[in-house]
Amino acid sequence: xxxxxxxxxxxxxxxxxxxxxxxxxxxxxxxxxxxxxxxxxxxxxxxxxxxxxxxxxxxxxxxxxxxxxxxxxxxxxxxxxxxxxxxxxxxxxxxxxxxxxxxxxxxxxxxxxxxxxxxxxxxxxxxxxxxxxxxxxxxxxxxxxxxxxxxxxxxxxxxxxxxxxxxxxxxxxxxxxxxxxxxxxxxxxxxxxxxxxxxxxxxxxxxxxxxxxxxxxxxxxxxxxxxxxxxxxxxxxxxxxxxxxxxxxxxxxxxxxxxxxxxxxxxxxxxxxxxxxxxxxxxxxxxxxxxxxxxxxxxxxxxxxxxxxxxxxxxxxxxxxxxxxxxxxxxxx
Numbered sequence: 406x407x408x409x410x411x412x413x414x415x416x417x418x419x420x421x422x423x424x425x426x427x428x429x430x431x432x433x434x435x436x437x438x439x440x441x442x443x444x445x446x447x448x449x450x451x452x453x454x455x456x457x458x459x460x461x462x463x464x465x466x467x468x469x470x471x472x473x474x475x476x477x478x479x480x481x482x483x484x485x486x487x488x489x490x491x492x493x494x495x496x497x498x499x500x501x502x503x504x505x506x507x508x509x510x511x512x513x514x515x516x517x518x519x520x521x522x523x524x525x526x527x528x529x530x531x532x533x534x535x536x537x538x539x540x541x542x543x544x545x546x547x548x549x550x551x552x553x554x555x556x557x558x559x560x561x562x563x564x565x566x567x568x569x570x571x572x573x574x575x576x577x578x579x580x581x582x583x584x585x586x587x588x589x590x591x592x593x594x595x596x597x598x599x600x601x602x603x604x605x606x607x608x609x610x611x612x613x614x615x616x617x618x619x620x621x622x623x624x625x626x627x628x629x630x631x632x633x634x635x636x637x638x639x640x641x642x643x644x645x646x647x648x649x650x651x652x653x654x655x656x657x658x659x660x661x662x663x664x665x666x667x668x669x670x671x672x673x674x675x676x677x678x679x680x681x682x683x684x685x686x687x688x689x690x691x692x693x694x695x696x697x698x699x700x701x702x703x704x705x706x707x708x709x710x711x712x713x714x715x716x717x718x719x720x721x722x723x724x725x726x727x728x729x730x731x732x733x734x735x736x737x738x
């Protein structure tokens with residue numbers, strides 16, 4: 406792929422906005438799809454997204470903004486999906502152009518609810534996209550800190566090393582450092598699971614547990630993540646690398662973490678419905694919890710996942726958070 410590679414970013418949220426910002430440091434034009442036509446008009450006139458990380462100022466001449474997903478895809482070689490997983494299938498139903506010969510990178514940190522698949526697997530199995538044409542953009546990295554140009558790190562995973570390096574190069578800058586990986590499945594599952602553990606961390610905070618317990622919770626979470634990922638995709642990996650442990654820590658502890666915020670509200674007594682209504686952003690971990698539970702059932706729970714089980718019991722079985730965490734504390738070490 407040549408340096409004249411054309412990029413598209415699909416999505417209008419905070420992470421999509423951050424990715425567009427990173428790309429504009431390196432490419433002349435980014436094809437940017439979002440559904441909200443009012444937001445498109447606002448960006449063209451006022452040079453910032455009115456709804457998400459509005460501190461980021463864009464040069465509109467670098468943006469090919471469109472409310473037509475097909476236009477963005479047709480005019481691009483690399484398509485970066487940053488649409489919440491809960492809405493991905495609905496958006497893909499709008500496609501009239503082919504994804505053949507496109508390189509697909511997922512910046513979605515969730516499981517597709519309709520299929521129970523991570524995004525890369527969904528594109529491979531539903532659209533027959535070859536695995537070498539699929540990649541993942543993983544953290545640890547919060548959109549809000551990208552907006553502030555605070556030093557951040559990304560892991561770009563793809564089976565095709567050249568494509569991973571190409572995307573990494575075009576996302577890199579003075580404040581964004583990148584590394585590449587060939588662990589597509591493991592990296593994406595880690596990005597999904599850490600949201601569940603961040604909900605657990607938020608619940609613990611809302612229930613009044615302190616830093617001592619949080620450290621034990623995160624220590625158990627990374628080991629639980631390792632067991633889960635090893636079961637679904639066995640390969641050699643260092644679970645302590647930034648794409649796994651680093652992303653878990655920043656999502657579990659950061660004030661910017663929407664999943665931690667969601668869990669905190671549940672711990673404080675909000676119902677799931679009321680917590681969702683209160684938040685303006687999607688907490689991917691809510692949907693990921695159900696999908697992880699179903700994967701456990703499919704594998705007859707061969708891996709011990711007490712944290713995922715606890716979060717599921719609270720969010721989907723309506724169990725009392727205090728009682729569930731009382732039981733959970735006896736299962737951690």
